[in-house]
Amino acid sequence: MFDSIMEDYVELGGKYLLEIEATELIYDEATNIVTGVKAVGYDGTEYTINAKVVITATGGFSNNAELQEEYLSNEYYPLKGSWLMYGMTQNDGKIIDSALSIGAGTYNIGMPPMVHLQGSPVTLHEYPVEIVGDENDVGFWSRLPRRNSLNDFPNALAGATYGLQVNMDGERFSNEAGTFQTWKSGPKYYTIWSDDFFQSVKTNGLPVSFSDDLTCQGGIDGGKPIDEVYDVIDLCIEKGIAYKADTLEELANVLGCDPAVLTDNVSRYNAAVDSGVDEEFGKDASNLTMKIGETGPYYAFVGASFIYSTVGGLDVNTSMQVLGSDNATPINGLYSVGTDSLGVLFSERREYVTYGGAAQGWAYTSGRLAGLAAVESLQQ
Secondary structure: OOHHHHHHHOOOOOOOOOOEEEEEEEEEEOOOOOEHHHHHHHOEEEEEEEEEOOOOOOOOOOOOHHHHHHHOOOOOOOOOOOOOOOOOOOOOOHHHHHHHHHOEEEOOOOOOOOOEEOOOOOOOOOOOOOOOOOOOOOOOOOOOOOOHHHHHHHHHHHHHOOOOEEEEOOOOOOOOOOOOOOOHHHHHEEEEEEEHHHHHHHHHHOOOOOOOOOOOOOOEEOOOOOHHHHHHHHHHHHHHOOEEEEHHHHHHHHHOOHHHHHHHHHHHHHHHHOOOOOOOOOHHHOOOOOOOEEEEEEEEEEEEEEEEEOOEOOOOOOOOOOEEEOOOOEEEEEEEHHHHHHHHOOOOOOOOOOOOHHHHHHHHHHHHHHHHHHHHHHOO
């Protein structure tokens, strides 16, 4: 499909430039018209590209920590910080930032980003990858013979539906077995464990198999004893993705949260496990299986909410024209599509959708509308 579209484009006289990055909009403030972009090639060559119409389709600002720190927070979800991403690192928001600098308006730019993945913020590579499947036992995503690797151990703990997750303040924040819920903690969270859990893992393995979607090293089969479990823990502590303390109060101090808050949340979670009823977040009894023990040591593993993209961005009208800071007056010659302007579909009061495809649907639809409107504007 892409090849066919580009062939038609070239036959009609179009030209496209690969490995050249647009860095700044060219804007005539006196006439309120965008007249092109400045760009730089992979080899450092600088370009000035003049155009009657510019359409931004740069994929948001998911790889720009500075813009995330500035914009990704609102009165409903004040989740400050920069998020790790799973996707295209070139989506650094340069053109969004340039549009803002010339007076573009925003729409829901402060809403939480797209979070459909969770895992460890650091990927281990120290352990081998073992093939445990055959041509009839293949991975869901790779379709290759299924694999196992202890490199996925911190990912397994970060995503354990049977565990206790707390935010940076030591508070439980969601149903750990819910769909795409870790965004509620902000960019980072912790899973809390007591030593009796790891003693069991050493002898009996993880209680549930972990199928790895994030790093694709294969996952870990449940019920398989892990003799090296404490060696893996020590490695995670060395890499700063796990913490250990003799008591919950000491662990809270290590994490920088209030000991009273953490111990209270552990106590309430244990009560939910005992009763089989999670009155706070509705976690099903089948996942209320892992109490935090009464004796230490205790451990916290770091989890990260990986984002595909930001959601909120530039404000646009129904022709996909970028609007000024008054959210009414178009900036002539400038259009915005995809996640550069996806915020117009959403609200800061709510999260991004808990299913796949919304951003892709908007990319197709907004791109088509912007193309039609841009061509029409050139014919006037």
